[in-house]
Amino acid sequence: MAYTIHDLARDAGVSSTTVSRVINNSGPVKDRTRAKILKLMEEKDYNPNPFARGLNNKSMKTIAVIINDIMNPFFTTVVKGIDGICQEQGFSFILSSIENNPVKERVEIENLTRKNVEGFIIVGSRPTVDDNSAYLAELSERYPVVLVNSKIRGSNKLYSVYIDEKQASLEVMDHLLSKNPKTVYFLGDVTWRTTHYKYKAFKEKLLEKGYAFDESLVIPCNYNYESGRAAVNEILSRNPGVPFSIFASSDMIAASVLKTLLEKGIHVPDEISLFGYSNMEISKLVHPGISTVDQKMMTLGKEGARLFIDLMDRKAPEKKNRKIPYELILRETT
Structure with a gap:
Protein backbone atom coordinates (compact mmCIF):
# COMPACT_ATOMS: atom_id res chain seq x y z
CA MET A 1 0.00 0.00 0.00
CA ALA A 2 1.08 3.60 -0.63
CA TYR A 3 2.17 5.79 2.29
CA THR A 4 -0.96 7.69 3.29
CA ILE A 5 -2.06 10.62 5.40
CA HIS A 6 -2.96 8.13 8.14
CA ASP A 7 0.57 6.69 8.13
CA LEU A 8 1.90 10.23 8.35
CA ALA A 9 -0.42 11.02 11.28
CA ARG A 10 0.58 7.83 13.09
CA ASP A 11 4.30 8.46 12.65
CA ALA A 12 3.93 12.07 13.78
CA GLY A 13 1.78 11.12 16.76
CA VAL A 14 -1.07 13.43 15.74
CA SER A 15 -4.53 13.12 14.20
CA SER A 16 -5.08 12.99 10.45
CA THR A 17 -7.02 16.25 10.87
CA THR A 18 -3.85 17.95 12.13
CA VAL A 19 -1.87 16.60 9.18
CA SER A 20 -4.59 17.85 6.84
CA ARG A 21 -4.34 21.32 8.37
CA VAL A 22 -0.59 21.38 7.68
CA ILE A 23 -1.01 20.12 4.11
CA ASN A 24 -3.79 22.60 3.35
CA ASN A 25 -2.47 25.42 5.57
CA SER A 26 -6.03 25.67 6.82
CA GLY A 27 -6.00 25.79 10.62
CA PRO A 28 -4.04 26.37 13.82
CA VAL A 29 -1.12 23.99 14.35
CA LYS A 30 1.80 24.53 16.73
CA ASP A 31 5.02 25.47 14.93
CA ARG A 32 6.86 22.52 16.44
CA THR A 33 4.18 20.08 15.29
CA ARG A 34 4.04 21.63 11.82
CA ALA A 35 7.82 21.31 11.44
CA LYS A 36 7.70 17.67 12.55
CA ILE A 37 5.01 16.84 9.99
CA LEU A 38 6.78 18.67 7.16
CA LYS A 39 10.02 16.87 7.98
CA LEU A 40 8.27 13.49 7.89
CA MET A 41 6.65 14.38 4.57
CA GLU A 42 10.07 15.07 3.12
CA GLU A 43 11.63 11.90 4.60
CA LYS A 44 8.80 9.70 3.36
CA ASP A 45 8.55 11.50 0.01
CA TYR A 46 4.87 12.05 0.74
CA ASN A 47 3.23 14.12 -1.98
CA PRO A 48 -0.53 14.38 -1.48
CA ASN A 49 -2.70 14.23 -4.56
CA PRO A 50 -3.98 17.76 -5.27
CA PHE A 51 -7.47 16.37 -5.88
CA ALA A 52 -7.41 14.65 -2.49
CA ARG A 53 -6.87 18.05 -0.86
CA GLY A 54 -10.11 19.19 -2.43
CA LEU A 55 -11.14 22.49 -3.90
CA ASN A 56 -10.26 25.73 -2.14
CA ASN A 57 -7.60 23.94 -0.09
CA LYS A 58 -10.15 22.06 2.02
CA SER A 59 -9.92 18.41 2.97
CA MET A 60 -12.18 16.13 0.95
CA LYS A 61 -13.31 14.31 4.15
CA THR A 62 -14.25 11.28 2.04
CA ILE A 63 -15.08 7.85 3.44
CA ALA A 64 -14.98 4.62 1.45
CA VAL A 65 -18.18 2.63 2.04
CA ILE A 66 -18.04 -0.99 0.88
CA ILE A 67 -21.20 -3.11 0.70
CA ASN A 68 -21.77 -6.72 -0.30
CA ASP A 69 -24.71 -6.36 -2.68
CA ILE A 70 -26.29 -3.13 -3.92
CA MET A 71 -29.44 -5.03 -4.98
CA ASN A 72 -30.19 -6.07 -1.39
CA PRO A 73 -32.42 -3.50 0.40
CA PHE A 74 -30.58 -4.11 3.67
CA PHE A 75 -27.50 -2.38 2.29
CA THR A 76 -29.29 0.57 0.71
CA THR A 77 -31.04 1.29 4.02
CA VAL A 78 -27.79 1.08 6.00
CA VAL A 79 -26.12 3.39 3.46
CA LYS A 80 -28.96 5.88 3.86
CA GLY A 81 -28.15 6.01 7.57
CA ILE A 82 -24.46 6.55 6.81
CA ASP A 83 -25.36 9.30 4.36
CA GLY A 84 -27.44 11.15 6.95
CA ILE A 85 -24.56 11.41 9.41
CA CYS A 86 -22.06 12.26 6.65
CA GLN A 87 -24.22 15.18 5.56
CA GLU A 88 -24.53 16.41 9.16
CA GLN A 89 -20.76 16.25 9.69
CA GLY A 90 -19.60 17.54 6.32
CA PHE A 91 -18.29 14.21 4.99
CA SER A 92 -18.87 12.58 1.63
CA PHE A 93 -18.41 8.95 0.68
CA ILE A 94 -17.50 6.72 -2.23
CA LEU A 95 -19.73 3.64 -2.49
CA SER A 96 -18.46 0.31 -3.79
CA SER A 97 -20.51 -2.90 -4.15
CA ILE A 98 -18.31 -6.00 -4.17
CA GLU A 99 -21.01 -8.56 -5.12
CA ASN A 100 -20.12 -10.86 -2.20
CA ASN A 101 -16.71 -11.43 -3.78
CA PRO A 102 -13.66 -11.43 -1.43
CA VAL A 103 -11.23 -10.94 -4.31
CA LYS A 104 -13.15 -7.91 -5.51
CA GLU A 105 -13.21 -6.60 -1.93
CA ARG A 106 -9.41 -6.48 -1.82
CA VAL A 107 -9.15 -4.96 -5.29
CA GLU A 108 -11.65 -2.23 -4.41
CA ILE A 109 -9.88 -1.43 -1.16
CA GLU A 110 -6.54 -1.11 -2.94
CA ASN A 111 -8.13 1.17 -5.55
CA LEU A 112 -9.75 3.32 -2.88
CA THR A 113 -6.52 3.76 -0.92
CA ARG A 114 -5.10 5.43 -4.03
CA LYS A 115 -7.96 7.94 -3.91
CA ASN A 116 -6.76 9.10 -0.49
CA VAL A 117 -9.97 8.26 1.33
CA GLU A 118 -10.00 8.91 5.06
CA GLY A 119 -10.86 5.29 5.89
CA PHE A 120 -13.41 2.52 5.45
CA ILE A 121 -16.89 1.54 6.58
CA ILE A 122 -17.44 -2.06 5.49
CA VAL A 123 -21.08 -3.14 5.58
CA GLY A 124 -22.32 -6.71 5.65
CA SER A 125 -21.75 -10.12 7.12
CA ARG A 126 -18.31 -11.68 6.88
CA PRO A 127 -17.95 -15.21 5.47
CA THR A 128 -17.52 -18.00 8.02
CA VAL A 129 -14.23 -18.73 6.24
CA ASP A 130 -12.93 -15.19 5.83
CA ASP A 131 -9.89 -14.98 3.55
CA ASN A 132 -9.66 -11.23 4.13
CA SER A 133 -9.78 -11.07 7.94
CA ALA A 134 -6.01 -10.67 8.37
CA TYR A 135 -5.92 -8.20 5.49
CA LEU A 136 -8.62 -6.03 7.12
CA ALA A 137 -6.84 -6.21 10.47
CA GLU A 138 -3.69 -4.90 8.79
CA LEU A 139 -5.73 -2.22 7.01
CA SER A 140 -7.07 -1.03 10.36
CA GLU A 141 -3.50 -0.29 11.49
CA ARG A 142 -3.30 2.30 8.73
CA TYR A 143 -6.84 3.62 8.40
CA PRO A 144 -9.93 3.92 10.57
CA VAL A 145 -12.05 0.83 9.75
CA VAL A 146 -15.58 0.19 11.00
CA LEU A 147 -17.46 -3.04 10.30
CA VAL A 148 -21.25 -2.77 10.20
CA ASN A 149 -23.28 -5.94 10.85
CA SER A 150 -20.24 -8.10 11.55
CA LYS A 151 -17.02 -8.31 13.52
CA ILE A 152 -13.57 -9.83 13.21
CA ARG A 153 -11.77 -11.11 16.29
CA GLY A 154 -8.08 -10.73 16.92
CA SER A 155 -7.55 -7.09 15.97
CA ASN A 156 -7.07 -4.18 18.35
CA LYS A 157 -8.21 -1.55 15.86
CA LEU A 158 -11.16 -3.08 14.01
CA TYR A 159 -14.38 -1.56 15.34
CA SER A 160 -17.87 -3.02 14.86
CA VAL A 161 -21.53 -2.06 15.04
CA TYR A 162 -24.04 -4.91 14.97
CA ILE A 163 -27.01 -6.56 16.65
CA ASP A 164 -26.98 -9.79 18.63
CA GLN A 295 -32.51 -5.05 12.70
CA LYS A 296 -32.56 -1.24 12.94
CA MET A 297 -30.78 -0.95 9.60
CA MET A 298 -30.84 2.86 9.53
CA THR A 299 -29.49 2.98 13.07
CA LEU A 300 -26.70 0.56 12.14
CA GLY A 301 -25.64 2.93 9.38
CA LYS A 302 -25.83 6.03 11.56
CA GLU A 303 -23.94 4.47 14.45
CA GLY A 304 -21.31 3.09 12.07
CA ALA A 305 -20.76 6.58 10.62
CA ARG A 306 -20.65 8.19 14.06
CA LEU A 307 -18.11 5.64 15.24
CA PHE A 308 -15.97 6.24 12.16
CA ILE A 309 -15.97 10.01 12.71
CA ASP A 310 -15.03 9.46 16.38
CA LEU A 311 -12.06 7.39 15.22
CA MET A 312 -11.08 10.18 12.81
CA ASP A 313 -11.09 12.59 15.75
CA ARG A 314 -9.01 10.16 17.84
CA LYS A 315 -11.96 9.46 20.16
CA ALA A 316 -11.78 5.69 20.01
CA PRO A 317 -14.26 4.07 22.43
CA GLU A 318 -13.04 1.65 25.09
CA LYS A 319 -15.25 -1.11 23.66
CA LYS A 320 -14.52 -2.02 20.05
CA ASN A 321 -17.88 -3.71 19.52
CA ARG A 322 -21.10 -1.70 19.78
CA LYS A 323 -24.38 -3.63 19.98
CA ILE A 324 -27.56 -2.02 18.67
CA PRO A 325 -30.92 -3.02 20.22
CA TYR A 326 -33.26 -5.06 18.02
CA GLU A 327 -37.01 -5.64 18.18
CA LEU A 328 -39.31 -8.52 17.23
CA ILE A 329 -42.10 -7.24 14.98
CA LEU A 330 -45.10 -9.57 15.14
CA ARG A 331 -47.39 -9.39 12.11
CA GLU A 332 -49.99 -11.62 10.49
CA THR A 333 -47.72 -14.49 9.31
CA THR A 334 -47.40 -15.74 12.90
Whole structure:
Protein backbone atom coordinates (compact mmCIF):
# COMPACT_ATOMS: atom_id res chain seq x y z
CA MET A 1 0.00 0.00 0.00
CA ALA A 2 1.08 3.60 -0.63
CA TYR A 3 2.17 5.79 2.29
CA THR A 4 -0.96 7.69 3.29
CA ILE A 5 -2.06 10.62 5.40
CA HIS A 6 -2.96 8.13 8.14
CA ASP A 7 0.57 6.69 8.13
CA LEU A 8 1.90 10.23 8.35
CA ALA A 9 -0.42 11.02 11.28
CA ARG A 10 0.58 7.83 13.09
CA ASP A 11 4.30 8.46 12.65
CA ALA A 12 3.93 12.07 13.78
CA GLY A 13 1.78 11.12 16.76
CA VAL A 14 -1.07 13.43 15.74
CA SER A 15 -4.53 13.12 14.20
CA SER A 16 -5.08 12.99 10.45
CA THR A 17 -7.02 16.25 10.87
CA THR A 18 -3.85 17.95 12.13
CA VAL A 19 -1.87 16.60 9.18
CA SER A 20 -4.59 17.85 6.84
CA ARG A 21 -4.34 21.32 8.37
CA VAL A 22 -0.59 21.38 7.68
CA ILE A 23 -1.01 20.12 4.11
CA ASN A 24 -3.79 22.60 3.35
CA ASN A 25 -2.47 25.42 5.57
CA SER A 26 -6.03 25.67 6.82
CA GLY A 27 -6.00 25.79 10.62
CA PRO A 28 -4.04 26.37 13.82
CA VAL A 29 -1.12 23.99 14.35
CA LYS A 30 1.80 24.53 16.73
CA ASP A 31 5.02 25.47 14.93
CA ARG A 32 6.86 22.52 16.44
CA THR A 33 4.18 20.08 15.29
CA ARG A 34 4.04 21.63 11.82
CA ALA A 35 7.82 21.31 11.44
CA LYS A 36 7.70 17.67 12.55
CA ILE A 37 5.01 16.84 9.99
CA LEU A 38 6.78 18.67 7.16
CA LYS A 39 10.02 16.87 7.98
CA LEU A 40 8.27 13.49 7.89
CA MET A 41 6.65 14.38 4.57
CA GLU A 42 10.07 15.07 3.12
CA GLU A 43 11.63 11.90 4.60
CA LYS A 44 8.80 9.70 3.36
CA ASP A 45 8.55 11.50 0.01
CA TYR A 46 4.87 12.05 0.74
CA ASN A 47 3.23 14.12 -1.98
CA PRO A 48 -0.53 14.38 -1.48
CA ASN A 49 -2.70 14.23 -4.56
CA PRO A 50 -3.98 17.76 -5.27
CA PHE A 51 -7.47 16.37 -5.88
CA ALA A 52 -7.41 14.65 -2.49
CA ARG A 53 -6.87 18.05 -0.86
CA GLY A 54 -10.11 19.19 -2.43
CA LEU A 55 -11.14 22.49 -3.90
CA ASN A 56 -10.26 25.73 -2.14
CA ASN A 57 -7.60 23.94 -0.09
CA LYS A 58 -10.15 22.06 2.02
CA SER A 59 -9.92 18.41 2.97
CA MET A 60 -12.18 16.13 0.95
CA LYS A 61 -13.31 14.31 4.15
CA THR A 62 -14.25 11.28 2.04
CA ILE A 63 -15.08 7.85 3.44
CA ALA A 64 -14.98 4.62 1.45
CA VAL A 65 -18.18 2.63 2.04
CA ILE A 66 -18.04 -0.99 0.88
CA ILE A 67 -21.20 -3.11 0.70
CA ASN A 68 -21.77 -6.72 -0.30
CA ASP A 69 -24.71 -6.36 -2.68
CA ILE A 70 -26.29 -3.13 -3.92
CA MET A 71 -29.44 -5.03 -4.98
CA ASN A 72 -30.19 -6.07 -1.39
CA PRO A 73 -32.42 -3.50 0.40
CA PHE A 74 -30.58 -4.11 3.67
CA PHE A 75 -27.50 -2.38 2.29
CA THR A 76 -29.29 0.57 0.71
CA THR A 77 -31.04 1.29 4.02
CA VAL A 78 -27.79 1.08 6.00
CA VAL A 79 -26.12 3.39 3.46
CA LYS A 80 -28.96 5.88 3.86
CA GLY A 81 -28.15 6.01 7.57
CA ILE A 82 -24.46 6.55 6.81
CA ASP A 83 -25.36 9.30 4.36
CA GLY A 84 -27.44 11.15 6.95
CA ILE A 85 -24.56 11.41 9.41
CA CYS A 86 -22.06 12.26 6.65
CA GLN A 87 -24.22 15.18 5.56
CA GLU A 88 -24.53 16.41 9.16
CA GLN A 89 -20.76 16.25 9.69
CA GLY A 90 -19.60 17.54 6.32
CA PHE A 91 -18.29 14.21 4.99
CA SER A 92 -18.87 12.58 1.63
CA PHE A 93 -18.41 8.95 0.68
CA ILE A 94 -17.50 6.72 -2.23
CA LEU A 95 -19.73 3.64 -2.49
CA SER A 96 -18.46 0.31 -3.79
CA SER A 97 -20.51 -2.90 -4.15
CA ILE A 98 -18.31 -6.00 -4.17
CA GLU A 99 -21.01 -8.56 -5.12
CA ASN A 100 -20.12 -10.86 -2.20
CA ASN A 101 -16.71 -11.43 -3.78
CA PRO A 102 -13.66 -11.43 -1.43
CA VAL A 103 -11.23 -10.94 -4.31
CA LYS A 104 -13.15 -7.91 -5.51
CA GLU A 105 -13.21 -6.60 -1.93
CA ARG A 106 -9.41 -6.48 -1.82
CA VAL A 107 -9.15 -4.96 -5.29
CA GLU A 108 -11.65 -2.23 -4.41
CA ILE A 109 -9.88 -1.43 -1.16
CA GLU A 110 -6.54 -1.11 -2.94
CA ASN A 111 -8.13 1.17 -5.55
CA LEU A 112 -9.75 3.32 -2.88
CA THR A 113 -6.52 3.76 -0.92
CA ARG A 114 -5.10 5.43 -4.03
CA LYS A 115 -7.96 7.94 -3.91
CA ASN A 116 -6.76 9.10 -0.49
CA VAL A 117 -9.97 8.26 1.33
CA GLU A 118 -10.00 8.91 5.06
CA GLY A 119 -10.86 5.29 5.89
CA PHE A 120 -13.41 2.52 5.45
CA ILE A 121 -16.89 1.54 6.58
CA ILE A 122 -17.44 -2.06 5.49
CA VAL A 123 -21.08 -3.14 5.58
CA GLY A 124 -22.32 -6.71 5.65
CA SER A 125 -21.75 -10.12 7.12
CA ARG A 126 -18.31 -11.68 6.88
CA PRO A 127 -17.95 -15.21 5.47
CA THR A 128 -17.52 -18.00 8.02
CA VAL A 129 -14.23 -18.73 6.24
CA ASP A 130 -12.93 -15.19 5.83
CA ASP A 131 -9.89 -14.98 3.55
CA ASN A 132 -9.66 -11.23 4.13
CA SER A 133 -9.78 -11.07 7.94
CA ALA A 134 -6.01 -10.67 8.37
CA TYR A 135 -5.92 -8.20 5.49
CA LEU A 136 -8.62 -6.03 7.12
CA ALA A 137 -6.84 -6.21 10.47
CA GLU A 138 -3.69 -4.90 8.79
CA LEU A 139 -5.73 -2.22 7.01
CA SER A 140 -7.07 -1.03 10.36
CA GLU A 141 -3.50 -0.29 11.49
CA ARG A 142 -3.30 2.30 8.73
CA TYR A 143 -6.84 3.62 8.40
CA PRO A 144 -9.93 3.92 10.57
CA VAL A 145 -12.05 0.83 9.75
CA VAL A 146 -15.58 0.19 11.00
CA LEU A 147 -17.46 -3.04 10.30
CA VAL A 148 -21.25 -2.77 10.20
CA ASN A 149 -23.28 -5.94 10.85
CA SER A 150 -20.24 -8.10 11.55
CA LYS A 151 -17.02 -8.31 13.52
CA ILE A 152 -13.57 -9.83 13.21
CA ARG A 153 -11.77 -11.11 16.29
CA GLY A 154 -8.08 -10.73 16.92
CA SER A 155 -7.55 -7.09 15.97
CA ASN A 156 -7.07 -4.18 18.35
CA LYS A 157 -8.21 -1.55 15.86
CA LEU A 158 -11.16 -3.08 14.01
CA TYR A 159 -14.38 -1.56 15.34
CA SER A 160 -17.87 -3.02 14.86
CA VAL A 161 -21.53 -2.06 15.04
CA TYR A 162 -24.04 -4.91 14.97
CA ILE A 163 -27.01 -6.56 16.65
CA ASP A 164 -26.98 -9.79 18.63
CA GLU A 165 -28.10 -12.09 15.81
CA LYS A 166 -28.08 -15.23 17.93
CA GLN A 167 -30.14 -13.80 20.77
CA ALA A 168 -32.67 -12.33 18.36
CA SER A 169 -32.96 -15.70 16.62
CA LEU A 170 -33.47 -17.53 19.91
CA GLU A 171 -36.45 -15.24 20.55
CA VAL A 172 -37.79 -15.94 17.05
CA MET A 173 -37.62 -19.67 17.72
CA ASP A 174 -39.37 -19.29 21.07
CA HIS A 175 -42.21 -17.49 19.32
CA LEU A 176 -42.51 -19.97 16.44
CA LEU A 177 -42.47 -23.00 18.73
CA SER A 178 -45.12 -21.44 20.97
CA LYS A 179 -47.42 -20.85 17.99
CA ASN A 180 -46.78 -23.94 15.89
CA PRO A 181 -44.77 -26.55 17.79
CA LYS A 182 -44.71 -29.34 15.20
CA THR A 183 -41.76 -28.64 12.86
CA VAL A 184 -39.62 -25.62 12.00
CA TYR A 185 -37.49 -25.22 8.87
CA PHE A 186 -34.57 -22.80 8.62
CA LEU A 187 -33.83 -21.05 5.30
CA GLY A 188 -30.53 -19.29 4.63
CA ASP A 189 -26.89 -19.46 3.56
CA VAL A 190 -24.87 -20.59 6.57
CA THR A 191 -21.56 -19.81 4.86
CA TRP A 192 -22.16 -16.21 6.04
CA ARG A 193 -21.34 -15.55 9.68
CA THR A 194 -24.54 -13.71 10.64
CA THR A 195 -26.63 -16.51 9.15
CA HIS A 196 -24.49 -19.05 10.97
CA TYR A 197 -25.39 -17.32 14.27
CA LYS A 198 -29.07 -17.70 13.36
CA TYR A 199 -28.52 -21.34 12.45
CA LYS A 200 -26.81 -22.00 15.80
CA ALA A 201 -29.75 -20.43 17.62
CA PHE A 202 -32.19 -22.51 15.54
CA LYS A 203 -30.42 -25.74 16.43
CA GLU A 204 -29.83 -24.79 20.06
CA LYS A 205 -33.47 -23.90 20.69
CA LEU A 206 -34.81 -27.08 19.08
CA LEU A 207 -32.56 -29.22 21.27
CA GLU A 208 -33.37 -27.17 24.36
CA LYS A 209 -37.11 -27.74 23.80
CA GLY A 210 -36.62 -31.48 23.32
CA TYR A 211 -37.00 -31.65 19.54
CA ALA A 212 -34.88 -33.90 17.34
CA PHE A 213 -32.53 -31.88 15.16
CA ASP A 214 -31.75 -32.95 11.62
CA GLU A 215 -29.76 -31.06 8.97
CA SER A 216 -32.61 -31.72 6.53
CA LEU A 217 -34.49 -28.98 8.39
CA VAL A 218 -31.96 -26.49 7.02
CA ILE A 219 -32.71 -25.43 3.44
CA PRO A 220 -29.86 -23.54 1.68
CA CYS A 221 -31.02 -20.21 0.23
CA ASN A 222 -29.34 -17.24 -1.39
CA TYR A 223 -30.41 -13.75 -0.38
CA ASN A 224 -32.75 -12.80 -3.19
CA TYR A 225 -36.45 -12.83 -4.04
CA GLU A 226 -36.27 -16.09 -5.99
CA SER A 227 -34.63 -18.49 -3.55
CA GLY A 228 -37.68 -18.80 -1.32
CA ARG A 229 -39.71 -20.40 -4.10
CA ALA A 230 -37.22 -23.23 -4.56
CA ALA A 231 -37.07 -23.73 -0.79
CA VAL A 232 -40.85 -24.05 -0.50
CA ASN A 233 -40.95 -26.52 -3.38
CA GLU A 234 -38.21 -28.57 -1.70
CA ILE A 235 -40.08 -28.66 1.62
CA LEU A 236 -43.44 -29.54 0.06
CA SER A 237 -41.87 -32.30 -2.05
CA ARG A 238 -41.21 -34.14 1.22
CA ASN A 239 -44.96 -34.15 2.03
CA PRO A 240 -44.33 -32.88 5.56
CA GLY A 241 -47.96 -32.30 6.43
CA VAL A 242 -49.24 -29.13 8.09
CA PRO A 243 -48.99 -27.22 10.28
CA PHE A 244 -45.31 -26.29 10.33
CA SER A 245 -43.18 -23.12 10.56
CA ILE A 246 -40.46 -21.47 8.48
CA PHE A 247 -37.73 -19.22 9.85
CA ALA A 248 -36.30 -17.32 6.87
CA SER A 249 -32.98 -15.59 7.59
CA SER A 250 -33.91 -12.61 5.38
CA ASP A 251 -37.13 -10.77 4.55
CA MET A 252 -36.23 -11.17 0.87
CA ILE A 253 -36.40 -14.94 1.27
CA ALA A 254 -39.53 -14.66 3.44
CA ALA A 255 -41.38 -12.55 0.85
CA SER A 256 -40.65 -15.13 -1.84
CA VAL A 257 -41.77 -17.93 0.50
CA LEU A 258 -45.04 -16.13 1.26
CA LYS A 259 -45.83 -15.49 -2.40
CA THR A 260 -45.19 -19.14 -3.29
CA LEU A 261 -47.32 -20.46 -0.42
CA LEU A 262 -50.25 -18.23 -1.33
CA GLU A 263 -50.00 -19.22 -5.01
CA LYS A 264 -50.30 -22.83 -3.91
CA GLY A 265 -53.42 -22.07 -1.87
CA ILE A 266 -51.72 -22.66 1.48
CA HIS A 267 -53.06 -20.55 4.33
CA VAL A 268 -50.63 -18.43 6.31
CA PRO A 269 -50.46 -18.59 9.32
CA ASP A 270 -53.20 -21.21 9.83
CA GLU A 271 -51.25 -23.95 8.04
CA ILE A 272 -47.75 -22.53 7.90
CA SER A 273 -46.25 -19.82 10.14
CA LEU A 274 -43.49 -17.62 8.71
CA PHE A 275 -40.86 -15.40 10.33
CA GLY A 276 -38.42 -13.21 8.41
CA TYR A 277 -35.44 -11.06 9.38
CA SER A 278 -34.40 -7.39 9.01
CA ASN A 279 -37.78 -5.55 8.83
CA MET A 280 -37.34 -4.48 5.21
CA GLU A 281 -40.14 -2.46 3.62
CA ILE A 282 -41.37 -5.53 1.74
CA SER A 283 -42.24 -7.24 5.05
CA LYS A 284 -44.92 -4.66 5.85
CA LEU A 285 -46.18 -4.08 2.30
CA VAL A 286 -47.23 -7.66 1.52
CA HIS A 287 -50.41 -9.28 2.82
CA PRO A 288 -50.38 -10.93 5.23
CA GLY A 289 -47.62 -8.83 6.78
CA ILE A 290 -44.46 -10.78 7.62
CA SER A 291 -43.35 -11.13 11.24
CA THR A 292 -39.69 -10.19 11.40
CA VAL A 293 -36.73 -8.97 13.46
CA ASP A 294 -36.26 -5.23 13.20
CA GLN A 295 -32.51 -5.05 12.70
CA LYS A 296 -32.56 -1.24 12.94
CA MET A 297 -30.78 -0.95 9.60
CA MET A 298 -30.84 2.86 9.53
CA THR A 299 -29.49 2.98 13.07
CA LEU A 300 -26.70 0.56 12.14
CA GLY A 301 -25.64 2.93 9.38
CA LYS A 302 -25.83 6.03 11.56
CA GLU A 303 -23.94 4.47 14.45
CA GLY A 304 -21.31 3.09 12.07
CA ALA A 305 -20.76 6.58 10.62
CA ARG A 306 -20.65 8.19 14.06
CA LEU A 307 -18.11 5.64 15.24
CA PHE A 308 -15.97 6.24 12.16
CA ILE A 309 -15.97 10.01 12.71
CA ASP A 310 -15.03 9.46 16.38
CA LEU A 311 -12.06 7.39 15.22
CA MET A 312 -11.08 10.18 12.81
CA ASP A 313 -11.09 12.59 15.75
CA ARG A 314 -9.01 10.16 17.84
CA LYS A 315 -11.96 9.46 20.16
CA ALA A 316 -11.78 5.69 20.01
CA PRO A 317 -14.26 4.07 22.43
CA GLU A 318 -13.04 1.65 25.09
CA LYS A 319 -15.25 -1.11 23.66
CA LYS A 320 -14.52 -2.02 20.05
CA ASN A 321 -17.88 -3.71 19.52
CA ARG A 322 -21.10 -1.70 19.78
CA LYS A 323 -24.38 -3.63 19.98
CA ILE A 324 -27.56 -2.02 18.67
CA PRO A 325 -30.92 -3.02 20.22
CA TYR A 326 -33.26 -5.06 18.02
CA GLU A 327 -37.01 -5.64 18.18
CA LEU A 328 -39.31 -8.52 17.23
CA ILE A 329 -42.10 -7.24 14.98
CA LEU A 330 -45.10 -9.57 15.14
CA ARG A 331 -47.39 -9.39 12.11
CA GLU A 332 -49.99 -11.62 10.49
CA THR A 333 -47.72 -14.49 9.31
CA THR A 334 -47.40 -15.74 12.90
